[in-house]
Amino acid sequence: MADRSAVKDALRAQRIETPSWGYGNSGTRFKVFAQPGVPRDPFEKLADAAQVHAATGVAPKVSLHIPWDRVEDYGALAAHARELGLEIGAINANVFQDDDYTLGSVTHPDPRVRRKALDHLLECVDIMDATGSRDLKLWFSDGTNYPGQDDISGRQQRLSDALSEVYGRLGDDQRILLEYKLFEPAFYTMDVPDWGTAYAHCLRLGPKAAVVVDTGHHAPGTNIEFIVAFLLREGKLGGFDFNSRFYADDDLMVGAADPFQLFRILHEVNGNGGFAPEAGVAFMLDQCHNIEAKIPAIIRSVMNVQEATAKALLVDRSALAAAQNAGDVLGANEVLMDAYATDVRPLLAEVRAETGRDPNPVAAYRAGGWAEKIVAERVGGAQAGWGA
Amino acid sequence: MADRSAVKDALRAQRIETPSWGYGNSGTRFKVFAQPGVPRDPFEKLADAAQVHAATGVAPKVSLHIPWDRVEDYGALAAHARELGLEIGAINANVFQDDDYTLGSVTHPDPRVRRKALDHLLECVDIMDATGSRDLKLWFSDGTNYPGQDDISGRQQRLSDALSEVYGRLGDDQRILLEYKLFEPAFYTMDVPDWGTAYAHCLRLGPKAAVVVDTGHHAPGTNIEFIVAFLLREGKLGGFDFNSRFYADDDLMVGAADPFQLFRILHEVNGNGGFAPEAGVAFMLDQCHNIEAKIPAIIRSVMNVQEATAKALLVDRSALAAAQNAGDVLGANEVLMDAYATDVRPLLAEVRAETGRDPNPVAAYRAGGWAEKIVAERVGGAQAGWGA
């Protein structure tokens, strides 16, 4: 049996990073639905993130997205974060929301556009320096919509050149986290469509480059936990962008669509040493809350990761190994399922209570009055959102 | 062998409807890229559509989308169309771009929102009356994002009620075309996710309701031509929304992603009487041209449908039937592939020349100077687009 007190220690030590854009408005290509009380600037996003951390105790880091979170003084933003008990997480570069990027950014056929995109990536490293961020998260929307539109190999070369230049600019403790995605917004080819492509580029770049697994970025039928285990084994898992989906990149709350998959992923993280701080795995959310209240949805998402983690930690790993080595298919599966079937909410409530927090983070948030406060106070101005 | 002159007659008789929104700006949830010269209002969209018809000779109908194409005087719009040699095709209702519709339109839990949505549908029938349109095309973005969010059966009841009321309002020569879609923008359930659901509702409604097959709205692995054959056999195929896709509802140019599939679909149309006028099948495009020039892309799409149609018409159906009945798997497949392998571009060039058109519609369009003219003249104002 997993040691209950070690499990609780691990749960207390876990850190889950929330995304600044999760606090703003979002939507589909058909409509962005507005919600009252949504932040108007990065400072207000951080204020909302502080509520999530206050309720859960495990979410002190906040990812930024540039230019959505562009400010005059990044030092001031980082200081504001610290005052709220937060720190700046990954810096997400955005080279997909400018008419210049119609045909790509760092892989664009036109060198002028590539230079512009690359300069933005380098600017993001400056922002990392200014904010103390460790990770540059790179997701490229680059790709093509039609067969023949551009040269697949040529685009790989341009991508490789751009990554090399950014890698050379990294400080000693800074990393590139390279994300992959099967489809969208490019429909025929994405330039980094799968983990193999991201892995090959990271391998060539060196030890400061690692792969990010976004749980919504795979083809149907893909075994994500296999990829996680493989990358951990190779020392190339940089982190997660957690969310969930039923068909495409739905960006629903993590654990909402397939909680068993989330558990299996975290079981591989656990079994391959990914919860150890030295593994350097960043546990980030990357979600949209198009129709549900945003702050409680993020709190719920943090809790979903915690619950799946608790179940993964509860797996009786020695019993599991024994059954596996004996070729006992049903027995091994049963060990895993026993942990999954466990209701871990009381355990997590205990962990929270022991650290002075409300056992029910959503209820605690609701009781605090923040939702009413921001609706009342955040009047006027432009609500933050994708593209805003 | 298929009779060459009959094939040419059929090609001359074919009509392909283009969508007003295909002439405006569009994009993904990440970015709508703007193009110079894009129409600012429905009248300019019709002017662009007239260029497509001038170049191809088979595209006199234009679908409208309400409220994107809302005007003060629909009679005037229809008159404008007639002056351009066009007519108004399907009226597409839009009940998905208002904050009220965050949780649905005709299936919304709140009766006030349902009433509002229903009133919009009825308004669309008024517009049909005013413009002479035959078809009310209904695509509902309605659905839910999270398990439990709403009651699946309850939503079916509300949908059924709304459809009945609209059906009762139809004139003698008017139809409801009900569209289905597997996913997006609702992520957990769409309220009309598949042809079976659309079919069941149309069956209940009566003879003036039929199903629309959008070629991009199916799960991976779905055999679309089976559905087409089945619906034609049951007299319930109302029409097509043509486009193509590699993964999701990419809305690429029809025939761009899988031209063989398009051919197979049109082969079933042909084999099941769907090209006959009395079948009432509407051959509509429903596409977005996010990164490519819009008018030539629509001309190319019309040509792609024509080429696939020509190949379908060239299938030696008596040889095919003989091989099928003999259980000659390879022989039957070969008959079909022979038609597909044929280069039908010379045949179509001939058809065009015989009707006094340029054999190369794209070149003819380019030579006409329209592209330059609209870039020069359409300055200022708000470009049309999704949501505009």
Add this chain to the structure above:
Amino acid sequence: MADRSAVKDALRAQRIETPSWGYGNSGTRFKVFAQPGVPRDPFEKLADAAQVHAATGVAPKVSLHIPWDRVEDYGALAAHARELGLEIGAINANVFQDDDYTLGSVTHPDPRVRRKALDHLLECVDIMDATGSRDLKLWFSDGTNYPGQDDISGRQQRLSDALSEVYGRLGDDQRILLEYKLFEPAFYTMDVPDWGTAYAHCLRLGPKAAVVVDTGHHAPGTNIEFIVAFLLREGKLGGFDFNSRFYADDDLMVGAADPFQLFRILHEVNGNGGFAPEAGVAFMLDQCHNIEAKIPAIIRSVMNVQEATAKALLVDRSALAAAQNAGDVLGANEVLMDAYATDVRPLLAEVRAETGRDPNPVAAYRAGGWAEKIVAERVGGAQAGWGA
């Protein structure tokens, strides 16, 4: 809150039917792996099934597969079942394992083959008469591998003719359960590929025909519980073939791949009256146990259905409806997830104990010595399996 004693009553009343072929050897196209102790005939299969019923108390029915379970005297087989405390469930027709069926059975282009297949279906109704079975389960492997191979509509007509003749032969209390499947073993088209096709045929046939949902027979991304809700609402859900899969029709133990999906399906069953005896829904397993011990795998599967059922029954439906009607997305989802997160194993242990059974059915089975007994005694003869 759901009433705990009503939940227990419902769990006691539930009946789960096990498949005779699940007790025999099975495999993939690459290899059927043999296991010691496997039954050599239908009588031994029933003996194994009796073990499952003894351990669980909810599995008294056994589906047969003809000709895999062909015997001289079906009356004797049914009597044997009764002696074991069992009864004969659905009769599964098999028209796919004869060289004559290379190109199909009831949809074959050759009328001689169609007649042969139809005669087999009628023979299965005879077997229903002899065994007291209520349900004729029809899954057709019919379809085509190559475009053009046969006429899609022509095959629908032949299918329709065959179904009509069988329907006419049914007794008053007998039903046709028509199954659908997206793919395999026909690769280009299946003749009954989706629920819409099965539904349309059943509707035409009449009240004694209903659709079977095999949980492994859908395209990726399909929302199965939507189909379940829809069919229940229309009175056309005949039953389930339960199993689970990660990619294709893997036929793994139900609940093994996506336990949350199983829960959602059973939640729709519950919400739409499908647990009521008068709904006539047959809860059948259709699984293969290629590499795991068969009897304990079936016990585990029965338990998985029970656990998912228990969670579905525990959903606080009035709280759910209140949240749904209020448009409270997170609240409604939370009500559902609360039930899912509950560890229902203690509740089921209680139900078992109260009915005089061991709270742990797998352990009880293992303690009984049956596994050792059959390995020792079932020596010689041909092991039952697919095709045997």
Add this chain to the structure above:
Amino acid sequence: MADRSAVKDALRAQRIETPSWGYGNSGTRFKVFAQPGVPRDPFEKLADAAQVHAATGVAPKVSLHIPWDRVEDYGALAAHARELGLEIGAINANVFQDDDYTLGSVTHPDPRVRRKALDHLLECVDIMDATGSRDLKLWFSDGTNYPGQDDISGRQQRLSDALSEVYGRLGDDQRILLEYKLFEPAFYTMDVPDWGTAYAHCLRLGPKAAVVVDTGHHAPGTNIEFIVAFLLREGKLGGFDFNSRFYADDDLMVGAADPFQLFRILHEVNGNGGFAPEAGVAFMLDQCHNIEAKIPAIIRSVMNVQEATAKALLVDRSALAAAQNAGDVLGANEVLMDAYATDVRPLLAEVRAETGRDPNPVAAYRAGGWAEKIVAERVGGAQAGWGA
């Protein structure tokens, strides 16, 4: 414009390898349908392959599958091949048809089984020595069916160990071709599920290891030509297993399901130097002909590859590059589609006639009387098939 005479030279130089198992019986898990005249041993398979080569002139190589093609004297088999104008192609190891391999072969938890499997792989290298084969093609059915069944990382380590030992045994001109497959026959994890895994292992092994792309082994939505371009760019594309599919690993005739995809793949081969002999890319078929006549189906498949190759060679690459560099989306796509729309059958007929062959290989085969001859002569004995 592509130079017509260079295109013809390239078509004449192309070599397509046919699989010995394609000449034998095959089927699905439900049924292997027998065909008259099917070979009873590897010598007869080679005789059939010689017919394919005689008809097409481009298929002199035949892949073997051990133990399906096990003979006493491999030297004699190779000599027999040479007498028929053939040579032995890839040796396919088979470690999936023995009860020992129920839980895997080289990744099995039991070292005894691993040793047995490894010994088989080494035996295959012996057979390569004896037959002059260059390539050891490794496809592992290894994997797990249930979460928890075995340790994903542990299995990778065992795989890595086995591959290293085989690699060490290779002669100077011998290669390992490592194949990947998303699913089947293992349902939860395959141990080599995707190109990334195969690539990482090949990279570690060294220059004599390369990846095989089986066109049927990917998740829905995967862009196969991207993988081809990427691997060619990295010097790690060892070859193809050509076939086609609509949903799973259907093993239909290549080009039958999506001829445009085949064209795109071969366009990437062409653009990235893959047709050059020094690239070392093996163009192999890996198909099953379950319901169609086998030899003509293989001839047709060879022709399908030739036709797609011809179209790929006809692409006007300088016009393509110009349009790509200019960012002309429609223009670049049009250049590609122009080549695809071309009917290349006359060109290939010309190439065949110029080399003294019948322009119509299928007709030539049928006229030769071989089909009737083998049906008459191959009476008695056990027909070759999967597992035989």
